[in-house]
Amino acid sequence: MIKIVETRDYNDMSRKAANVISAQVILKPDSVLGLATGSTPVGCYQTLVHWCEKGDLDFSKVRTVNLDEYQGLEKWHDQSYYYFMRENLFKYVNINLDNTNIPDGSNPDAEAECARYHELIESMGGIDLQLLGIGNNGHIGFNEPADVFADKTHKVELAESTIDANARFFKDRDEVPRFAYTMGIGEIMSAKKILIIASGKAKAPIIREMIKGPVTPKVPASILRFHPDVTLIADVDALSLLNKE
Ligand code: GLP
Numbered sequence: 001m002i003k004i005v006e007t008r009d010y011n012d013m014s015r016k017a018a019n020v021i022s023a024q025v026i027l028k029p030d031s032v033l034g035l036a037t038g039s040t041p042v043g044c045y046q047t048l049v050h051w052c053e054k055g056d057l058d059f060s061k062v063r064t065v066n067l068d069e070y071q072g073l074e075k076w077h078d079q080s081y082y083y084f085m086r087e088n089l090f091k092y093v094n095i096n097l098d099n100t101n102i103p104d105g106s107n108p109d110a111e112a113e114c115a116r117y118h119e120l121i122e123s124m125g126g127i128d129l130q131l132l133g134i135g136n137n138g139h140i141g142f143n144e145p146a147d148v149f150a151d152k153t154h155k156v157e158l159a160e161s162t163i164d165a166n167a168r169f170f171k172d173r174d175e176v177p178r179f180a181y182t183m184g185i186g187e188i189m190s191a192k193k194i195l196i197i198a199s200g201k202a203k204a205p206i207i208r209e210m211i212k213g214p215v216t217p218k219v220p221a222s223i224l225r226f227h228p229d230v231t232l233i234a235d236v237d238a239l240s241l242l243n244k245e
Contacts, residue, residue, distance in 0.1 A: 014043030
């Protein structure tokens with residue numbers, strides 16, 4: 001069962017999510033954190049930066065693995081997730097960059113890159129706390145709706161709806177990469193704890209589907225209901241359809 005924490009708004013969601021991550025790092029300073037991109041976690045990362053600057057939080061021993069990366073973008077492309085993590089978190093906290101990991105989207109050898117990433121996660125001893133956003137179509141990481149749940153890191157073809165949703169970050173839709181490398185559902189489900197965050201009315205239908213609909217690879221996030229320790233922190237807007245018939 002997914003624990004649900006309702007927040008007033010986006011800022012309240014961001015602070016509460018940062019509190020959970022902060023508690024994890026305080027209790028286990030060398031935690032392996034699974035990190036996410038997208039607009040939803042930006043406020044949470046800003047809060048973590050603020051607490052780190054105040055000296056309330058110490059990332060010096062933290063290790064991270066990100067969920068996904070576009071295939072074909074160089075690291076320093078301003079829409080790569082490598083760049084996103086640098087600009088939104090890593091640059092501003094005392095993390096050792098050698099302890100941060102993101103699939104290498106510039107490696108054209110998908111098989112080799114995905115195998116490397118899977119082994120890396122294993123070698124780190126698994127993920128202590130995985131942060132997730134959710135796509136409008138229920139994707140987590142870049143695990144798009146499919147016929148089966150993918151186990152390990154793999155190459156995916158992005159859904160048209162994902163390309164539409166992410167086109168806002170690119171000059172035009174044609175520039176959005178068609179493929180990505182993403183952690184698999186098996187790797188995500190192996191995390192000891194999972195924290196999923198959502199904000200805004202646009203996410204309300206998929207949040208309802210995730211919680212109330214069938215557990216199916218057609219709604220990848222629905223599998224989280226089978227994980228023993230998942231918390232959803234979402235604002236009233238994102239939860240607004242949950243109790244409607
Ligand atoms: C992106 C990412 C996901 C993210 C999702 C939602 O494409 N690959 O990890 O959770 O879409 O993004 P947003 O938070 O901007 O709604």
